[in-house]
Amino acid sequence: MxxxxxxxxxxxxxxxxxxxxxxxxxxxxxxxxxxxxxxxxxxxxxxxxxxxxxxxxxxxxxxxxxxxxxxxxxxxxxxxxxxxxxxxxxxxxxxxxxxPLALETQSPDFLNRNPHLRIRTPNHALIARFRSSVVSALTNLFDSHRDGPFYQVHLPILTWTDCEGGAEVFAAPTQHSKRKDAEMNETFFGARRFLNVSAVFHAEAFVQGLDRTWTLAPCWRAERAETDRHLAEFWMLEVAVNYIETLDPLYQLIEEVIRGTVSRLQESVAGKEVLAQSGSGELLRRWEKLLHRKWQKITFAEATRLLEPVREAKGCISGCQSAGGAQQDLTEDEEKYLCDHFDSPVFLTHFPSEIRLFQAKQSVRSIDDLPPGIHIDPAQTTEAFDLLLPGIGEICSGGLREHRLDVLVDTMRKKRFLTGWSKERPPDRNAPADAQPYPYLHPGEDLRSLDWFADLRRWGTSPHGGFGIGFERLLHYLMGTDSLKDVISFPRYRGVCGC
Missing domain, CATH: 2.40.50.140 (Nucleic acid-binding proteins)
Structure with missing residues (x-):
């Protein structure tokens, strides 16, 4: 034979x-x-x-x-x-x-609900090959980086920590049988645990020992958004770097990662097939823009001023605030507007502390310069950024991590991540560094599930940072697909988790 x-x-x-x-x-x-x-x-x-x-x-x-x-x-x-x-x-x-798989008649929705069959279609087989090529390109890039290798690490799926701070997690209780009427309980771990929302917290533990790390891992978020930009289960590329004190090394690294990946894809079999299948030169022009166009940087405050005429034309209230006066993030349309304005990828930098997570490094001011009270100064910014790509908006988020324990604890307090403080008379300042049972906490305050994260600072740390790239968003952008559901093997989104 x-x-x-x-x-x-x-x-x-x-x-x-x-x-x-x-x-x-x-x-x-x-x-x-x-x-x-x-x-x-x-x-x-x-x-x-x-x-x-x-x-x-x-x-x-x-x-x-x-x-x-x-x-x-x-x-x-x-x-x-x-x-x-x-x-x-x-x-x-x-x-x-x-x-059931008549290629000429089945809709994208049918294929998304039957992903065990859709891989048999030529297009989805190409998507899978392309995804494999991107992982291969990333592995090669990190292994051969000029500053030395980035080490791939494997981080936990089950966690005690809700790093997003919202109600977007999937709880992971257990049951003794698979019967639908079986009782769900939380005794396996002794308390409720969750499917990991992001690998960013655990990556900080690894970077303290390895300096440069990366991971590509699944994440789960129970967001109610029913759009082509959201999935309940997706993959994140998380990169962490030790001993950096400004955002410049992260900007440079992200450009290296994306440019290097696209450059390798241009020479790959799957990459050439994707460009050939696109049916026009638009996808190639998108790749070329990533490779050759200067990537712009603009602060959140500058972007807000740039967007004022757009918001006024739409009848929006002035400034980047809600009706209640709270800082608001940019909308998807506003992110796309910035990319169209500069005709290039855009780093949107120095987000207000009010709309960034507590681990983002606070800019400029020391804790003694912050105003008293539990509120967050609207003028306080962070050493944090998003990367926006034309036509899709945010694809990456990152920045420096707050390595100062006193500032971290104060920010956690202001963002209500601590338990035990009085809402009527909140403490204006941190407790002393030798406070018991934990530095900078007042009596009755508790770090809850984040004590281990604070320990990374308490027991010696260093200036560090990192970023996370939504892997499906990157694939969606590089392939020009209609939806994130097309580029993940078994799409899970609200109402759909079939097999």
Missing amino acids: DQRIAIKEALTAPTSSKITICGIIQKTLRETETITLVVNDGSTVTPILAKISTPQPKDHQYLSQGSTIQLHGQVNHDDSPSLDVNDYTIIGPADPHSF
């Missing part, structure tokens, strides 16, 4: 070559004396035509869409690459009367 080769290789094999291929039948074309099968195996978007002149009568019904087949024959290049079949075996028959 000839050794099996991939259909990608069969398409370029010399005429008259004797080969063996395996694949899934995508379509059957029946003629008077021959049956032509359109077959693919996921190695390329281009199928091969397999011509069978003497099909066995018992196989007729299974020479149909969905069946898996092994074919032996000779390559023919008379018109287009094809295989003149000498012998074949139906490996896995599919019922032609009930096979």
Whole structure:
């Protein structure tokens, strides 16, 4: 028996070559004396035509869409690459009367709800190959970085810490059986635990010992948003770097990561296929813009001033505040406006402390300069940024991490992450550094599940920072797909978690 080769290789094999291929039948074309099968195996978007002149009568019904087949024959290049079949075996028959995956008729929603089948389509096989190529490019880039390797680390999926501080987590109680009526309990760990919202906290623990780390890991958020930009389960590329005191090394590293990945993709088989399948030069121009256009930087305050005419034209209230006076983040449309304005990727920097998480490093001022009371000064900014890409908006968030324990504790207090303080008479300042049972806490205050995170500062730390890139958002941008649901293997979003 000839050794099996991939259909990608069969398409370029010399005429008259004797080969063996395996694949899934995508379509059957029946003629008077021959049956032509359109077959693919996921190695390329281009199928091969397999011509069978003497099909066995018992196989007729299974020479149909969905069946898996092994074919032996000779390559023919008379018109287009094809295989003149000498012998074949139906490996896995599919019922032609009930096979659900009619490629010409099934909607994206049907495919998203049946991801165990959609990988059989040429487009989704290409997406999977492209995703693999991006991971390979990232691994190569981090391994060969000029400053020394970044070490890939594997971080926990179950956690006690809700790093987002909101009600967007999936709790992880246990049950003794899989019966629907089985009682859910929290006794396995002794208390409630959650599926990890982000790897950013645990990455800080690793960077204290390894200096430069990266991880690509799943995250879960129970957001109620029903958009093409949100998933309940997705992957994050998290990078952490030790011994940095400004944002410049992070800006440079992000550009290196994305530019280096795109450069490698241009030379990859999957990357070339994606560009060829796009049907126009728009996707190539998007890649070229990442590679060659100067990436702009603008502070949150500058962006707010730039957006004032846009907001006024829409009847929005002046400034970046809600009706109650609280600072508000930019909308998706405003992020896209900034990218269109500069016609390039944009680093949006120095977010107000009020709309950034407590671990973001506070800018400029020391804790003694902050006004008294539990509120956060609206003028206080952070050494934090987002990366916005044209047409999609935010794709990456990062910055310096607050390494000063006293400032961290005070910020946690102001953001209501501590328990035990009095809402009527909140403390104006931190307790002394030798406060018991924990430095800078007042009597009755508790760090709750974040004591280990504060310990990273208490027991010696250093200036450090990092960033997280939404992996599906990056793939969505580089492939020009309609939705994030297209680029993840098994999409989970509100109402859908089928298999």
